[in-house]
Amino acid sequence: MKTSVPISTLLFQKGSKVWSIAPEATVFDAIKLMAEKNIGALTVMSHGLLAGVFTERDYTRKIALAGKTSRETQVKEILSGKMVTVGPDESIDSCMRLMTENRVRHLPVVRNDEVQGIVSIGDLVNWIISTQDATIAQMEQYIAGGVTA
Numbered sequence: 001m002k003t004s005v006p007i008s009t010l011l012f013q014k015g016s017k018v019w020s021i022a023p024e025a026t027v028f029d030a031i032k033l034m035a036e037k038n039i040g041a042l043t044v045m046s047h048g049l050l051a052g053v054f055t056e057r058d059y060t061r062k063i064a065l066a067g068k069t070s071r072e073t074q075v076k077e078i079l080s081g082k083m084v085t086v087g088p089d090e091s092i093d094s095c096m097r098l099m100t101e102n103r104v105r106h107l108p109v110v111r112n113d114e115v116q117g118i119v120s121i122g123d124l125v126n127w128i129i130s131t132q133d134a135t136i137a138q139m140e141q142y143i144a145g146g147v148t149a
Contacts, residue, residue, distance in 0.1 A: 007095050007109055007119060008088035010127050016117035018108075020045040021054065023076035027063055030054050030075050041106040043115055044075055050115050052079035053106050085110045096124050 020043045021030045030042055034056065044052040054075050062078040063070050085108045086095055099107055099121055109116040 004091045004093065005131075006089050007086060007092055008116070010092060010119060010123060011088070011109060011117040013127075014117070014119070014123055016109075018043055018115050018118050020115075021075055022046065023051050023074065023079070025075050026071055027054075027059060027068075027073045027075055027078065028070040031056075031059055031070060040120065041118065043108055043118060044079060045115075049113055050083070050085070050108055050110060051076070052083055053104075053108060053118070054079065055106060057105070083108075087111055088116050092124060092127060095119065096121075096128075099124070 019033060019037050019039060021033060023044050023046050034040065034042060041053050041055040043050055044054050058078055058080075059070065062068070063073060068078075082102075084098055084102045084104050086098065088109050088111050090098075090109075095107055099105065105121045106118055107120075108118050
């Protein structure tokens with residue numbers, strides 16, 4: 001099912017609160033903050049600008065498996081150079097495609113260098129499922145004669 005709904009609609013419904021950490025913070029501090037907020041990613045902000053996204057996956061692959069310590073390693077040491085962002089007018093379909101093509105699970109929404117929010121692959125999947133459920137319910141009502149065309 002295709003949807004041209006802008007990602008800003010999903011952000012409005014989800015809420016646009018974004019938790020951030022400085023690049024100089026330790027990975028331990030980042031993990032601690034993610035655990036406290038029950039989230040899987042943090043935006044990394046430097047001088048008010050988005051410098052990257054730190055995720056649980058970054059920790060497992062770049063700290064735990066690399067034999068580094070989270071208390072001594074700074075977040076900036078393990079940020080990947082490639083960052084994918086979208087504007088608030090980008091469609092949900094387009095965001096899903098970008099996330100799949102770039103193998104990322106979190107997508108910052110940015111306008112004029114300001115982070116408007118962040119969406120996860122789970123947010124997009126939940127949106128699509130909810131939209132499909134609503135469409136199916138409307139079709140069932142129409143078929144049963146409960147809605148006029």
